[in-house]
Amino acid sequence: MTTTVAAAVTPVHSGPAPVSRSYRFELVKLVSQWRIRLLVLACWIAPGLFVAGVSGQSTLPSDTLFGRWMHATGWAGPLVMLGFAGTWALPLLTSVVAGDMFAAEDRLGTWRHLLVAVRSPRRIFAAKALAGLTVILLLVAGLACSSTVGGLASVGNQPLVGLDGHLLTPSDAAGKVLLAWVAALAPTLALAAIGLLGSVALGRSPTGLLLPPLVALGMQVAQMLPLPVAVRLALPGYAFISWNGLFTTPVQLAPLLIGVAVSLAWAVLATVLAHLLFLRRDFTNLAYDGAGRRAFTVGVLPLAALTVLTVAGIAVATDSTGITQAKVQRSLATAFAHLYRLQTEQLHRPAVTEAQLRTSAACTKSDGQAAQQGAGNDWRCVVTWHLPGVPVAGTAVYQLDVGSDGRFVADGDGPKEVNGYFLVRTSTGDAPNPLWQFDGNVELLDTTSKG
Template identity: 85%
Template structure:
């Protein structure tokens, strides 16, 4: 008769909370993560404060021309740069390497023995990467805001349609803009997780978020259909501009946020699926190969096609038309004319009294009167109370594919032909000389 020994009870898996703390401390112990955190919490503030006191401003950047006037322009300039360059690189360093690092170091066996649950390992690593990414984004926003307010102060901000936004409203809109930018950042982070899992130690996984962001940035500059533009997860990096018009252009922003979150969920789910199916006993594992392509790339392409179809049906668009350009320019001019009137201490007028209108032509009327281009020429007409003759001013417009345009004054000199106006206290920047505007690409404008 053979005696059988009772089997020792299997040790339970480590909790997600403990695994998350371990992964977070492991990330924060890396010198490059600490350096990035330090840079994100200090560098934007120093940059904004330094630029704000210079004689030249980054006028080719959205809100850059107002960095002398208000501290709230600084964090928006930082946001414009971060959406194009900083955030894709940050998500690459953090999320794009969180799984691949274990492959390079050959530590999967030790981690599996310690935690005893691949699902909990994935959850802990994903949450730790998300936490670090949120800390980096918070640092960029807070540092840029503190730098701007310290160097310039808490003055009203000029919106994209020329109207003044009070400091309190400006603070709320800046916060909303940075919050909206979290959605495409999460999408890039999820793509980084997917690349880190699917491609193993290959450097391609680390480069995946910036490559995707670069492709989306190039696509935003092309004259693509509006439905395709809004179906890209990076559209929210652009459509936050609509928060700074009156009324706010919220529909493109909400669509961009929803699309970005869908990409984030799908990419994370695909990464989770691939992670659970991988063979951890293969010490030479170097990515999933064809399975990574079919399981990772094809579902994302399917989501893009589905998003384009849904947006095309549910969100009617007219693109950039002459009527929209004229209406946007006339509105911005009226608001900024009132600002110039205040600078020159002339009798106050209202937008209703000015009755500003614009007549625009593209390519001297020889081409279709719609679409982006730097060949828009507009004549703005306005009326002053008691004046028998209407005033006119000429503008050259450079309209981008995303609807943003730069209006460059072309005379008369006393209105918009020079970058300074002479006031009682000295020369001051002329708000009508050159300004930014925004044409909504959709037919409807959300009230807000």
């Protein structure tokens, strides 16, 4: 009888809860928060309404990449939204989701209950990281899908003008828009991993929420500075702008692949560091308020070391002279030739090819008084082209504002009938003049053909 009673009261020791069950619990806990639900709803509705509303306005955001084409094609809308998302939306979204994943448990004092239920800090970390990743992917998908639907519904499935002036068919534009959003996932994951690291290292402090937007802001400021190309590419934020190279011919893949690889390396390293800090923390201390000095040595220094190694690796593996006079001239001439053919079609003139035009450009910076390289709004260019059967070459003047990231805006300065006015008169009425003002892109890496 005694043996039977002893056997009946012997406790049964079960193993840790499966990651799948913990993941479902963390995901339900996350999406039950009202702010997460509002974010999901906003990301799946607001971008479409914004793109449709802007596309119907007479004034377009011409200072935004592809903004000047929002009247012409629905594929410009998701690219405008991607530029805005990379600057503001995605850093804030990762902050709200990932930056509070672990700090919330500290504020609520629920770690002991969670440890009793799951019985494995490693599985808790994995479940929280996967739940945060799921919500972030849902938010990014909402931004991309909503803005695309809004653009196509309001404008239509029309061809898109690339950054070198060539015309992309709707199917090509769709594929490149999708690739651009997929590429933007890499720096988004890097910011999310930084949010996780801050949430683990800083405890209940709300400072962890600020880390992703602060890091994103710092990287944006760095991209505006005249930094060496290797340093520029070694920052994970570069992947938010390197998708521009998808819309040139040939495609500028090298900067994009480097930007994505760097972002993924940051994402992996920051996640591993967050995991190490999480496993080393003292869950019995109810007054835990962050890892203190350990957060610096384990969190900041490895990321700084990764940046230094990345800069050295890119400098050795790539050949780049940055923004040079020859590159500016070549990019402008290429874009002008493509857009001239588009204007020719608008005006129902005899068709010409780029080979027949033999377009060239002569550019000077600061009237030749400064080094003929680098960013600035003081580039002045004269474009020359030839028409079959016409002995005199045509010329047009442009003022260029070249950014540190290679993007430039060419502003037509005459003659009026070519690029001096924003409208051209066609047989069906006035139409936007593609040669008046357009965007272009100077490749920072010397990888494409010079011909």
